[in-house]
Amino acid sequence: MELAYRKVVxxxxxxxxxxxxxxxxxxxxxxxxxxxxxxxxxGIYCPQPVKKVTIPKPGxxxxxxGIPTVTDRLIQQAIQQVLSPIWEPTFSDQSYGxxxxxxxxxxxxxxxxxxxxxxxxxxxxxxxxxxxxxNHRRLMSRIMEKTRGEWQLHRLIxxxxxxxxxxxxxxxxxxxxxPQGSPLSPLLSNIVLDELDKELEKRGHKFVRYADDxxxxxxxxxxxxxxxxxxxxxxxxxxxxxxxKEKSKADRxxxxxxxxxxxxxxxxxxxxxxxxxxxxRLRQELKRLFRQGRGRNIGRFITEQLNPHLRGWLNYxxxxxxxxxxxxxxxxxxxxxxxxxxxxxxRRWTRRLRxxxxxxxxxxxxxxxxxxxxxxxxxxxxxxxQAFPKKYFRHLGLESLLDRYLIYKKTVGTGTAGYGTVxxxx
Numbered sequence: 001m002e003l004a005y006r007k008v009v010x011x012x013x014x015x016x017x018x019x020x021x022x023x024x025x026x027x028x029x030x031x032x033x034x035x036x037x038x039x040x041x042x043g044i045y046c047p048q049p050v051k052k053v054t055i056p057k058p059g060x061x062x063x064x065x066g067i068p069t070v071t072d073r074l075i076q077q078a079i080q081q082v083l084s085p086i087w088e089p090t091f092s093d094q095s096y097g098x099x100x101x102x103x104x105x106x107x108x109x110x111x112x113x114x115x116x117x118x119x120x121x122x123x124x125x126x127x128x129x130x131x132x133x134x135n136h137r138r139l140m141s142r143i144m145e146k147t148r149g150e151w152q153l154h155r156l157i158x159x160x161x162x163x164x165x166x167x168x169x170x171x172x173x174x175x176x177x178x179p180q181g182s183p184l185s186p187l188l189s190n191i192v193l194d195e196l197d198k199e200l201e202k203r204g205h206k207f208v209r210y211a212d213d214x215x216x217x218x219x220x221x222x223x224x225x226x227x228x229x230x231x232x233x234x235x236x237x238x239x240x241x242x243x244x245k246e247k248s249k250a251d252r253x254x255x256x257x258x259x260x261x262x263x264x265x266x267x268x269x270x271x272x273x274x275x276x277x278x279x280x281r282l283r284q285e286l287k288r289l290f291r292q293g294r295g296r297n298i299g300r301f302i303t304e305q306l307n308p309h310l311r312g313w314l315n316y317x318x319x320x321x322x323x324x325x326x327x328x329x330x331x332x333x334x335x336x337x338x339x340x341x342x343x344x345x346x347r348r349w350t351r352r353l354r355x356x357x358x359x360x361x362x363x364x365x366x367x368x369x370x371x372x373x374x375x376x377x378x379x380x381x382x383x384x385x386q387a388f389p390k391k392y393f394r395h396l397g398l399e400s401l402l403d404r405y406l407i408y409k410k411t412v413g414t415g416t417a418g419y420g421t422v423x424x425x426x
Contacts, residue, residue, distance in 0.1 A: 004077040005029075008070065008183070016069030017051045017166045025070045036071070043152040047072045047160050050179060052167040064132060066165055066179030076160060076184040079153070084187055086146050091190060092197035097211035098186035104259045105319045107210045108272060111217070114206045115253055115263060115270045119217035121224040124256050125231055126247035130212040131185065132177040134192050135240045136161050139178075142191055160184065186211075192239075199234060208258075215258055224250030261320060272320045279325065282313060283332075290336045298340060299396045306333075307399045314401055318408045326401040337398070338388050339379035358387035 008022065015021050020028065029036075039045035050066035057063045068076060091099065096107040111122075127133075140158055147153060165172045165179070178185040189211060196214065200207045205227070206217040216231070218224045228250040235241045249256070253263050257275040264271050289309060293301035310333075314326075345351045348369045355365035360383060368383035378384055394400070 001074070001078055004074050004081060008074050008077050011183075013070075013073070014051075014053075014067050016067050016072065017049055018069050020070050022070055025074065028071070029074075036075075040075070040156065041152065043155050045075070045156060045159075047075070047156075047163045049164040049166040049171055050181065052165045052172075053181070064179060065181040067181045068160075068163075072160070072163075073183055075156070076182050079157065079160075080184050080187050082153070083143070083147070087187065087191055087194075090146075091194055092201060092209070094200075094207050095190060095194070095197055095209050097209070097213075098190055104210055104316065107208045108259055108261050108319060110208050111215060111253075111258055112263065112270050112272055114208075114217040117206075119206055119219055120253060121218050121221055121250060122253045122256050122258075123216040123218065123224050123227045123231065123250045124248060124258075125214045125216070125228075125235070126244040127212045127214075127235070128242040128244040130241065131180050131189065133241055134176060134178050134188070136176055138240065139188060139192055142195070157184075161188075195239060196235065210259055213259060215256075217253075218250075221250065221252075260317070266321075274317050274320045274322055274325060278317070282329075285309070286333065286336070290340060294340055294343060298337060301340075302337075302393075302396050302398050307397065310399045310401060311404070314404050314408075318405055322405060323402065326405045330400055330402050333398070333401075334388075334390065334393055335379050337393060338384045339375055341388065342375050342378050342384065355383060355387055360387060 005025070009025065012022055036045065048069050048071075050068050050072075053065040053067055054062040055065060088099070094110070096102045096104065096110075136158070139161070140154065143157060144154055160182075161178060162174055164174055178188045193209065193212065193214075197207075197209060200216065208215050208217075216227055218227055228248065232243050232248070235243050254265070256262070257277060260275055260278040261272055262275040264273060286306075286309070289305055293305065341354075342351070345354050351369040352362075352365045355368055356362055360368070364383060368378070368381070371378070373381070
């Protein structure tokens with residue numbers, strides 16, 4: 001429980017329906033822990049409903065999250081610590097999501113390996129609202145297989161699954177699903193989908209699964225169509241999950257994306273690149289950040305908001321071939337920062353004075369300030385590039401995606417690359 005407490009506090013997170021923050025957990029436990037412990041040991045503890053939160057999906061639509069109370073997060077984290085050592089050794093080597101020491105980049109590299117072995121077609125299986133469709137009875141049956149006789153644990157997990165969802169003061173009962181947002185749901189999702197992994201291994205397929213993203217690799221389109229049809233029957237018939245027919249497909253690998261990456265053929269093998277959708281989403285997210293930075297000190301904006309986002313994005317995508325993309329993004333980011341500067345000045349005479357202070361002649365500063373062009377045009381014009389060159393932003397501490405990418409490639413070549421903390425931004 002002490003380990004679970006440290007992890008819950010370290011992860012921070014939002015309050016549940018009771019409004020208790022993580023900082024309030026220890027004083028609460030000092031008063032109520034004996035009662036909670038007796039209820040857990042007696043099999044009568046009842047988790048509170050989860051708070052419903054929706055966030056936009058990268059590809060459109062909304063993703064539902066269920067935020068348990070801090071106390072229930074503590075208990076679920078402790079359950080996860082008990083179940084994980086039991087289940088982890090039995091999971092497939094081709095399962096990469098939500099597992100210690102495994103990353104999305106490893107899954108993508110494995111997919112690349114299969115392609116280089118001649119598996120040029122992929123059966124891309126997309127599960128529709130997977131976390132909302134998990135069958136409780138089948139899940140509990142699988143948990144009981146490895147924890148026989150632990151009736152208090154079984155009852156507690158079952159109650160966690162069936163705890164309702166609270167939205168706007170209205171309680172919605174739940175008979176299926178494991179909403180994302182709890183410490184236990186990632187492990188439960190792997191327990192559910194381990195059945196799919198075992199079926200694919202039994203059939204001898206080459207596959208990679210990361211959470212509910214599963215790709216099966218075959219050598220011909222005809223094989224892909226057959227595998228797609230049989231897996232759809234297995235998932236919907238036996239596992240009682242829904243396959244998204246619009247997004248699932250058997251196709252050439254170059255036409256599909258996987259975990260935000262896509263693949264292409266190059267001299268010497270298969271290359272990995274950032275998918276166009278991922279680049280579009282990055283630009284959208286950065287535009288949102290730049291709008292927040294309009295009224296702020298640009299140096300603090302760079303160090304507090306922009307740099308952490310850029311580092312997280314590059315840490316996730318750096319295995320891709322992206323030298324040209326990184327250079328282009330760096331130029332676009334500097335132009336966006338110059339745009340903030342231009343808009344902050346507002347008046348023409350202010351712009352004239354600022355440009356002169358940045359080293360432009362008075363004649364050029366006047367011409368540039370009174371050119372009647374729009375802000376975006378001016379942000380890319382030569383006068384703003386001269387006033388705020390690359391070294392100006394380097395002095396402010398702006399991270400260069402290109403520089404960090406080249407450093408990573410160099411360390412890969414020498415065998416000293418380390419991943420550190422990887423925050424996926426797809």
